[in-house]
Amino acid sequence: MTIPAATRSVSRAGRAAFAPWLEPGRQPLIRLDGVTRDFGQVRAVDGVTLDIHAGEIFCLLGPSGCGKTTLMRMLAGFDDPDRGRILLDGADLVGQPPHLRPVNMMFQSYALFPHLSVADNVAFGLRQQRLGRGDIADRVARLLALVELTGLERRKPDALSGGQKQRVALARALARQPKVLLLDEPLGALDRRTRERTQFELMAIQRELGTTFLVVTHDQDEAMVLADRIAVMEAGKVIQVGPPRSVYEEPQSRAVASFLGDINLIEARVTQVAPGSVVLACPGFGAVEVAAPNEPVEPGRAVALAIRPEKLRLTPGEGLQGPNRALCRVTDIGYRGDGTLYSVAMEEGPVLRVSQINADREMSQAIGLDDVVTIAFSPTAALVLTR
């Protein structure tokens, strides 16, 4: 039997070795340098320093009010920082009005001009460049073909579905061939089914054009699927930057760990330090052995043991042997079809969440409410967080 090779790799993770941020000396396309913006007493953006490279899909991820939108608006020119520089290809953009910046934006509301047809919406930016009629018509036709809207040229935005509006907005923002495309919650207004399809279309278009995308979103799933790198923001600051895998699997703080996905955080204390691993005194588990954190720790240090629900193994009864395990009682069962999320309480210690994939149809019936179960994890499944 032969296994067919993937004809086109869709997810960003499948893109072989695209990591310009790792190349020393490489000039970034965008450099944010100590960018700060105050609104009255509130510091919306607080000393953000970031490099974004050409060709990246870069996501600013954070809860509402974290400053990600303000940061994007400063790139577009609708706002300017109080301090700091915003360099694009080495030139400072600060103070330049929006219509002169080689940057375009896809608005969250799409902001399609309701009095103009689809074709006129897409042509709007081209008309400002004083191109010939023929050139404009050609480019509009190519853009509409790119977003698969050929045939809807004469429609008004009100007569389009949500997904179609999104694609008109994308075509309009791409028309001027911006150096950076800013996308404000690009999938936020779409229903779930359209979202998934649109996500992949966005990535395919980005790869075809090679345009740098800067995406602002509060939706971690959206960020994980789309992004080459994610910057997690909180209270105006960037608290961690990295590819989706590293932000998810190697969060550097409790804030990042709990913002991305679900995670159990257990307050613990370091008891022994060995090369490559540490031993923690952890309520409920007793002594647990975990891979050493990046930052050196000394015995006695208060840390958090962080472990995601899918990385805990769950077996009925007192079955599991070995270290890093605890006996628990099931207090809640959330059946989701493809998997089940259990809440388990330890004799002495916190309530943990454990998720299991229902790989067998019988599986979800094996564990019931109030059953005694054993949970366990391997040393590399958990993390030690010092911050």
Add this chain to the structure above:
Amino acid sequence: MTRRGSWKRALVPALPMLWLGALFLAPFAIIVRMSLSTAATAQPPYRPVFDLAAGWDRLRGDLGALDLANFATLFGDSLYVASLWSSLKLAGLATVILLLIGYPLALALSRLPPRWKPLGLALVILPFWTSFLIRVYAWIGILRPEGYLNTALLWLSVVDEPVAFLNTDFAIVLGLVYAYLPFMALPLFAAVDRLDPSLMEAAQDLGAPRWKAFWLVMLPLSLPGAVAGALLVFIPAVGEVVVPDLLGGSDTLMIGRTLWSEFFSNRDWPLASALAIMLLAALLPPILIYRAVEARRWETAR
């Protein structure tokens, strides 16, 4: 049950129809009939007076006495056409100035933080709390040769002797603009405030400087509000009496004033009625054009 229901439902559109019939069509019919009569020194001051009690023959004779002589007078004497023309010009000029002032005002109001908006709107409406007549009188105090404006200009040495502001067309246009600003600002505000602010940002983002974004996006999208405001201002301004009477010069021709003097000074009710009909006829085309434009907008919106 259903019949009763449908009867009640028919009542709802019938009420405004009755209103329109009683308060617009009936008076209008009286005006038309009066415009076809002849002035007389009597009570009422026109002939013929229809008397149903006098019998059918008499009534037929009265009907035969109606004619278009008043309209012939209107077009025969250049005074009336000239005063209509000058009213249209002054009201048109005031409307254009009001649009130029109204847009920035409406935009400023719509950009106020939400908790200041009601106060801003209240300030626009506030002048209505004082009598219109008193407010126009106040302008006399400002504009007259020894008024506040001239005093200030003399003190600043901008002029050497008082400028004759009062009793000029300038004063009339100023008075009209002042009096009708809320009627322009409010519909414009309603039209502008509804628009998603990111539309203007999108236009700028796509390479249009601010003025061009206004011209290409804000203006076409707020046009219904601008047209509504312009009509709301232009129509009453054409027939305005108080402003030209108090601020205008003795030689200023405005149709409202001419109408007033025909009615009350000359006691020529039939001629005044004919003049009122001529005014209405002059104002009809812009209203019809507006209606047609609105109807087309609804069509295409579907």
